[in-house]
Amino acid sequence: MSLDFSKVENNPVPLIAEKHNSNVAFVVYRNKNKNVVVYAANLREDGTLDPENPLDVYWIMFEQDGAPREDLNMIERNTAYGATVKPREGHPGQFEVTLTSLKDRVIYLSIVDGKVVGHGTINGQENCTLERVFVYSTTSWGLPKVQHIEIHGHDASGNAIMEKKLPECGNMADVVEDSAVNDFLLILEEHRKNCERQGKYVEAEIAKNRLEELKVHEENRRKEAMRSRQIAERLGVEEAHMLEFQQFNQVWDRKMDEYERNVEDLVINMREKHKSELLEFQQKLLEKHQKPKFSKDLLNLRRIEEHLARQKDYGEAHKIKLKSDALEAWELEKWRNLKQQEMFQREVTFKQRQKQDLDALQKRIQSGREEQKKQRQVDLERLLQRYQNVKAELQQQQNLERIRHEKFVQRPGGVAR
Known part of the structure; x- marks a missing residue:
């Protein structure tokens, strides 16, 4: 079994298990290096999931000798690889897991x-067993760029199934890419410090300039990514509203057409009933x-006529x-006329x-x-x-995001693994 887990075809789950x-339940690994993020269950003595802490998330550092375990740092827990866990309603002993990067x-x-x-x-099929998530990235300007994410598992029949997600399809690409950029900046910063300690000031100056250049480039990239995403979010709201508006009109048009058909039947039936009743009445x-x-x-003339006839006075x-x-x-x-x-x-x-x-x-x-109208x-x-409320809420969220971004830019930057 190959230990080069920077390749998607090398599944780390069997070795880890x-x-x-x-x-181990499932893992996240990358083409960046051989290190793997493990999502494993914490079990009680009776073999059931620990309700207090059912999921353990950590690194296995296959790049290092002995493949030691390392915990996620704070940034990784809150962005790229963290997870929230809560009991699944109506299913005792089961838990709902939502990855921070696959919400x-x-x-x-x-x-x-x-x-x-x-x-x-x-890939649209429910009740699949998740096994591994692979992140494939390249470099641009010396910075990592996520190309796609592959989600591997098995369907309900046990057949292998895979879903390929592009960066714009979800936020794992963004958070993993941010983590990878921070990795690169961390390495470059460490190189600068080493050069400074060793008195290699020319190399330290080059590293410092490169750091500043990359930070500016990264800041511009983040701004453009945020702007593009916010535009996409606004367009998504517009598109959803237009779709809902079309469905609204279709539903109401059908409802009103059905009403008109029903009332037309009522009028026809009443006229037919009236016609039948009139014929019966006539x-x-x-x-x-x-x-x-x-x-x-x-009557008096008829009595006189009868009397004269009995008297044989036929002329009169x-x-x-x-x-x-x-x-x-x-x-x-x-x-007859009166009748x-x-x-x-x-x-x-x-x-x-x-x-x-x-x-x-x-x-x-x-x-x-x-009343229908x-x-x-x-x-x-x-x-x-409702559309105006969603627009206003989205605009408020995007404004807050821009404010937080500006504040983050103005303070000393941190780096993650």
Whole structure:
């Protein structure tokens, strides 16, 4: 097994598990040198994770004889390689691990079949077992420049899986690169001090000038990186808002279209119902048999006609009959006209009642339509206000970041491993 852990193909986990710590969960290593950052579990006597301190993070210095262990320094804990750990809700004995440099994902630390494992998402697949993270960097102006990060592990079926992250995809590249720059400046500063102690003042002057030049270059790089990132953050907020705004309009357009389809069905159904009810009403009016009520004069003439016929006075009876028939025909015509007028009026009243029902429905529909428009406007104002709040909060955070950066520049710089 090769101990050159500056190459991604040389996996340090098996060696570390065998020779150094069998409870290793995963590691971070780099092409910069052979040293490896180990993330190992602290177990109690019963084999469960120590709830007080479940994760131990440290260096194994493979560049040095004996590969000694070294703890992370403060800068490394807070930036490049530190981690926060908390119990996982609803899963006793498991813990959520978030690496300072990979805050976009959560690693679930647990014991599976007596073995320490860290589960998480790799390349979009959930429930993968994280094994190692490799950082590949080059140099620019003598300073390290992270090119990409590889996250290696196994999927739920045990197949190897890898995710490649470019520097702009996450903040591990930035923090690891900052740590590497500090490493380089630390070496150069140590060289300057050695030259000074040995009386090599020309070399010390060269080292001092180089340090100043690199610090200026690094400061400009950090400023440009911060400016580019802040622009990207603002554009990200704008893009997210536009996407949310489009989704908002799509949802509300669908909702209002659905409402219009529903109310159209309601109107059509009511009109069909009214049409059916009107036909039924007209049919009942026609089927209703009513006999006309003749006048007293007509009834009296008919009695006289009958009396004359019984008396065999047919001539007078005929005259009275003609007069009675004419009066009956007149009264029948009058009755029919009145009855037709009555039916027409009852039909008009029936139609008016139907129109009132339809008008009431149309009024309820319009009221619902206005209520929808009002609610849409309220939701839109909330969306815009939320966007303004996010913008203001981001602007405040970016202003504070710039202020902290300026203060950091004005004080003596520190260096990390």
